[in-house]
Amino acid sequence: METVAVDIDLAALKRNMALIAGKAPQSRIIAVVKANAYGHGSVACARAMDEYAAGYAVARLEEALELREAGIKKPIIMLGGCASAGDLDEVAQQDISVTAHSFAMLEELKAFCKSRPEIRLRVWCQVNIGMQRLGFNEDEAERAMAEIRAFPGFVHPVGMMAHLSCSDEAALKAYHESQLAAFKRMSRFAEGPLCLANSAGILYYPETCTEFVRPGIIQYGISPTLGKRGTDFGLTPVMTFRTVVYAVRDLKPGDAVGYGASWVADRPTRIAVLGAGYADGYPRSMPNGSPVYLNGAVVHTVGHVCMDMMFAELGPDLKAAPGDTAELWGRHVSVEALAERVGTIPYELLTRPTRRARYCYHSE
Numbered sequence: 557m558e559t560v561a562v563d564i565d566l567a568a569l570k571r572n573m574a575l576i577a578g579k580a581p582q583s584r585i586i587a588v589v590k591a592n593a594y595g596h597g598s599v600a601c602a603r604a605m606d607e608y609a610a611g612y613a614v615a616r617l618e619e620a621l622e623l624r625e626a627g628i629k630k631p632i633i634m635l636g637g638c639a640s641a642g643d644l645d646e647v648a649q650q651d652i653s654v655t656a657h658s659f660a661m662l663e664e665l666k667a668f669c670k671s672r673p674e675i676r677l678r679v680w681c682q683v684n685i686g687m688q689r690l691g692f693n694e695d696e697a698e699r700a701m702a703e704i705r706a707f708p709g710f711v712h713p714v715g716m717m718a719h720l721s722c723s724d725e726a727a728l729k730a731y732h733e734s735q736l737a738a739f740k741r742m743s744r745f746a747e748g749p750l751c752l753a754n755s756a757g758i759l760y761y762p763e764t765c766t767e768f769v770r771p772g773i774i775q776y777g778i779s780p781t782l783g784k785r786g787t788d789f790g791l792t793p794v795m796t797f798r799t800v801v802y803a804v805r806d807l808k809p810g811d812a813v814g815y816g817a818s819w820v821a822d823r824p825t826r827i828a829v830l831g832a833g834y835a836d837g838y839p840r841s842m843p844n845g846s847p848v849y850l851n852g853a854v855v856h857t858v859g860h861v862c863m864d865m866m867f868a869e870l871g872p873d874l875k876a877a878p879g880d881t882a883e884l885w886g887r888h889v890s891v892e893a894l895a896e897r898v899g900t901i902p903y904e905l906l907t908r909p910t911r912r913a914r915y916c917y918h919s920e
Contacts, residue, residue: 557879558914559831560799563886564596566604566919568792572777573608575790579758580765584610586633586751588772590619595907596776596795599626600917605775606630613770617643617652624650633680636690637661644668644677653678655717657690662703669709679710680717680751683742685735687721694738701745713748720764724756724780736764755780759789778891778902785892796886797909799832801850801878802865813867814859819844826870828855830882833864837908838884839898846897849888851876 577585587609588594593601602612602623611631614620616639620632633653638644641664647654648668656662656679669677681704684691692700704714718739722728736752743750751768753761758769759780773779777786777793786793807813807821828850834840838861846857848868855874859867870876885891885905895902 557800558916560797560836560909560913562595562909562913562915563796563798564600564915564917565792565794565796566600566917568777569596569601569604569775569794570607572775572791572794573605576758576769576771576774577608580753580762580769583753583765583767583769586611586613586631586768586770587775588613588770589623590615590635591907592619594773594776594903595909597915597917598622599628600915601775602626602628604919610768617647620652621646621650624652631678635682637682638664641668645672648672648675648677651678653680655680655682655690656700656704657682657684657692659692659696659700662700666707666709669707673709676709676711679704680715681746683716683718683739685718685720685738685742686731687719689719691718692742694742697742698745701747705747714746715748715751715768716743716746717751717768717770718742720752720754720757723754723761723764724782732761736761773903776906778906782892782896782901785890787890793886793891795891795906797832797837797884797891797913798886799830799836799882799884801828801876801880801882802831803829803878804870804876805829814862816860818860819858819867825872826874826876827858828868828870828876828880828882830866830868831864832884833862833866835863835910836912837905837910838866839900839905839908841898842894843897846894847889849883849886850874851880854888 587605589598589612592598613633615636637655682691722732750766752766753764753769755771755774757764777791779786807825811821813819840861847854855868858869891902
């Protein structure tokens with residue numbers, strides 16, 4: 557029996573991918589599997605998405621190499637470019653694409669190719685449309701693409717990509733539209749395919765679905781927008797984070813629970829001591845009253861989350877015993893709702909489970 561486990565429903569993942577493909581029927585999907593596929597397991601998820609994915613996107617070289625070592629042969633794009641010129645030899649050997657997002661980086665890429673004339677690098681031109689993270693600015697795009705187009709050491713045609721930073725917030729629609737307009741202006745200089753839409757773009761702005769799209773969080777059944785759930789869009793959560801009941805305790809009025817006595821019983825009641833804590837990835841900052849699904853009912857947390865355990869009030873009627881399973885988030889407790897409670901976004905919670913959690917993959 558696992559004390560803490562993460563169940564990954566690969567059949568749900570495939571259904572989500574089918575839904576995404578239906579929303580962007582003229583686009584090819586670059587499935588984003590960075591950060592261990594948002595905590596879901598990059599290799600297993602990449603294999604499950606193979607039917608729908610034209611390629612995969614990661615953030616760092618080690619993530620790309622993990623996929624290659626697992627036998628993933630489709631194109632892989634390192635969205636952050638290459639952090640060190642010393643890594644370019646391995647990038648080229650493994651046929652990994654990098655983004656060129658500054659003139660300094662472009663010079664490093666060109667210098668490497670000149671030193672290895674037998675190699676041609678796969679490159680995307682990344683442009684900045686207002687997020688200020690990475691990418692050539694609008695007044696640099698024409699020159700950047702001219703240099704890229706003229707350089708024989710790259711595989712041509714070279715595509716262009718950018719990142720929408722406000723497409724998930726209706727209140728920022730005007731800023732989103734300014735980003736889209738900037739991309740349209742800069743893409744005039746592109747020589748290859750375009751890649752723009754992220755999860756929110758796919759859901760809300762079909763005009764951002766260029767030849768390639770890069771869904772992320774919606775692949776895993778989660779809404780990109782605060783206040784909404786993946787189920788609102790027909791998506792199914794892929795991850796269930798669960799633990800077991802360690803003990804059941806009877807409390808009398810005045811009994812305090814956990815560190816700092818942060819919750820005190822005001823009536824006779826019962827609590828379940830659960831075998832997960834912040835060292836497993838459940839936030840210590842989760843407030844009293846947060847939902848947990850146990851034996852067919854939603855119960856609520858009490859007391860501070862400990863390193864290895866946490867508490868949930870059962871009330872007078874719910875039956876529970878050591879070994880029973882408690883869902884911390886998943887089908888019955890939405891990770892979006894928990895993220896709102898703790899003042900963060902679901903992306904952060906999904907990537908929290910630690911190595912103490914056993915990952916279990918299911919295809920049916």
